[in-house]
Amino acid sequence: MAATTICASGLKGGLVSSFHGTWGTSMVGDDYYALMKSVPRYVTVGKPVRSAPSMKNVNEGKGVFAPLVVVTRNIVGKKRFNQLRGKAIALHSQVITEFCKSIGADGKQRQGLIRLAKKNGERLGFLA
Known part of the structure; x- marks a missing residue:
């Protein structure tokens, strides 16, 4: 990015810039060719390629209870x-639901507790 300053003496010779050249020639030379090499020559049209969804546990094989599981x-x-x-x-989800009913927690809090139980189960190795 070019830095431009204006001197206190006014515009007469006061516009100073670190940019030398014109906009038309600013991308000529080694920078232009390096940029052209980094851009793909063709663009594919169609559906984007997606990897298949994975239901795999990121902590598989880890956790205290993983060997037992x-x-x-x-x-x-x-x-x-x-x-x-x-x-x-x-059964565990039912226990959480009954607990939420007994303390008066709403459905959003219940879902949060179920998600927390799943994360804890993954970390402990129950879902290995």
Whole structure:
């Protein structure tokens, strides 16, 4: 960006700029060619490419209870384990809902508590 100052003596010779040249020639030379190399030559038209959504736990394999969860999943089997996990999550959500009813919390607070329980379960390794 060019810095421009105006001297106290007025406009007669008082306009000083660090920019030398004209706007037409400001992008000629090495800078122009470097910029042209960094810009792609063609643009694809169509749907943007998206990666597939991942439901994977970012803390998978981490947490205090992760080894126990992995061993249990290997013993019981993946399908049966996911059924049991779903039932446990549903029961835990019901407990949170009943707790919110007993203290008079609204639905937004209840959802916040359920999200907090999920984050804690991920950190502890229950969702490994």
